[in-house]
Amino acid sequence: MRITLAGGRIAARESGAGEPLVLFHSLLADAASFDRIAGPLAERFRVIVPDLPGFGGSEAVAGGLEAVADRMAEALRDLGGQPSVLGNGFGGFVALQMAIRHPGLAHRLILADCGACFSEPGRQAFRTMAAVSREKGLGALSETAMRRLFAPDFQAANPALMQDRLAAFLRTDPTVFHAACDALAGLDLRPDLGKVDMPVLVLVGEQDEATPPPMSRELAAGLPDARLTILPGCAHVPQLQEPERFLAAMASFLDEQVPVAELAPTEA
Template sequence: MQMEELSAAHGALKAVRAGAGRDIVLLHSLLADRHAFDPVLPALAEKHRVTVINLPGFHGSQSPMLPLLDAYVATVEDGFDEFGIGNDAVLIGNGFGGTVALAFALSHPERIAKLVVCDAAATFPEEGRQQFAGMADKVAAGGLGSIAEIAAKRVFSPAYLTAHPEKIEERKQVLLGIEPKAFQAACKILQEADLVPLLPHMRVPTLVVCGEFDQATPPALNKQVAEKIPGARYVELPGCGHCPPLEQPQAFVAAIKDFVGL
């Protein structure tokens, strides 16, 4: 599969592209990068032009100027403009990328035709906010490598991680490609975000997909998104963790197939 490297905002935003057809745009999780979508990219690119964005501060994209959700939305909008994304695009976001995708869809419903929110929250309870604060503090003290085990446990289901202990080292290598200040900024955004009051005003058809054993963004938070958005549908993947495209790529593709038009 041929991959094209993309750059926007004078090199500040990096992405890759594959396939041809209607646009699909992918936004990754806090504890991942664009490679989290590698297992599902061939299936998505069969009939679509798929653009996978590295969010600000992740693996080549410039860190955000301000730790604000609106700043990330503006960066994604720049990418849509410069990458020539059509207004009939499907936007898919996992984890932090899902929260950014929600905010983007609420602010720019005219820019996309469909939204897939994968293991993401519109807001977090106090316990979740404290976990983000704890990770940010740990990174400040010991660097991103210090949270590799925590990251692996948040990304994958317990059974999957037991069967694949090498995934801890894999998370470490991914994390080391993230700018610490950008990671801390994303943690701050997730601590402060509250899109719940806006969800009833969503004008974009939405599908919410969640892993049954997601420890980072549990099913209850995903169900809240689906319940608040008019007409949204919720699909839960049995035995899966926070990142279905990595852990259960075939199940993830099957869950979104009809909605996206694969």
Template sequence: MYRAFAEGTVHTAEVGYGPPLFLFHSLLSDRASFDAVAPELSQSFRVVIPELPGFGRSQAVAGGLAAIADRMAEVVRDASAGRDAIVLGNGYGGFVALQMAIRHPGLATRLILADCGAAFDELGREAFRKMAAASEAKGLSAITDVAMRRLFAPEFQDQHPDLMRDRRMAFLKTDPEVFRAACEQLAELDLRPELRKVRVPVLVMVGEHDEATPLPMSRELAAGLPDARLKIIPGCAHVPQLQSPRLFLEAIADFLPAANSVPV
């Protein structure tokens, strides 16, 4: 089922019944990055997968990551219809979810932050600046190989040519201006001083081989949150739900409410 929220500005796909579970996609991917895990999650939850503002059919919003987080707070509030909500964000979606939790305390009852962090080091910031500059000068096609390396290890790419073809096509559909703005926002972002405002349980997850948001970022994030646990997913990079759906589901199963545990 497809619906629109926040006065029709954000489009979502929905599957299943039960408590609402929101899945926020990464910058270098799209809503389809959750296709491999949504069917099992939908056995216990009403899974809501938005196209983040500026992606797909969802309207862009001015004002940086804070404004994007506010827009997604509208979506979570409207779509939850008074029920306790869980929000899972991967990569850029994790940064959005974290900013949303800081700015809208209590909106989500649990957070799962996969392969993100609270701030990048200078090397990470420079990588975003370079991607923004290259995409502006030469277009997204000029950085597609770089983008895919940030998502998947070379060995995985070699072993899954069909998946990689699909992921490249998805990336090239990204609005270039939205992409550049997101890169610039992430290059300046530092949420570390505000982490103590997040008072709900948080599961911080990271792929063992994630180069885009490496393990030290997740360690720092988990240490800075009042109630967080850290899980490292072996053999995975930046999008573990695509690289190893089974390990991803196993990693989140014991964090989800017991009455709605995910089959593994």
């Protein structure tokens, strides 16, 4: 079912019933990147998958990551109660910023493949992507974007999925992409991690090149109530690459009530 939130400025899909669970997608992906886990999750939760501002049917917002986080806080307030939030990649940064700026809004956080601050090489990667896309268009970043999402061997083994994910990336509004790159290049949320007043599960793919495991280790160490799980063999969007393993990693954190295959993640 399609719904709108935040005064009609956020478009979302809703399925299932129960405790609300909201899924924030990555910058290099879209809401469809949760398609492989939304169905199983909807057997236990009321699953809401919004388009982040400027993506899909959601209106863009000016003002950087803080403004995006504030808009998504409006959307969560429309849902009522205290939803749990899963954010992947850019969606994880949005969810983290939202938790810092809006205490008590969410019940639990799952931050998949993100962090609190990039290294200087990581910052430069976003500056370069913004510059290349401004000069040559998003198509010039096709290879880079897919490499940041998936390891090369997975790409080679899944050509149809790669075509689908590349098409999703190329639908991104360039202005929104540039603004997100600029925001992530300057991001440092480490001083504010102590403000996150809820339990957090930090997940990261072992092979993630975009937001590598050391970022997640630092994030988990800086949060008041967090645990870290490393997903072996996965890259930046593990919910697409290994959905059963991803769900298994979520299960105990979400009261072990998510129907999953019996796959045990590696914990660190």
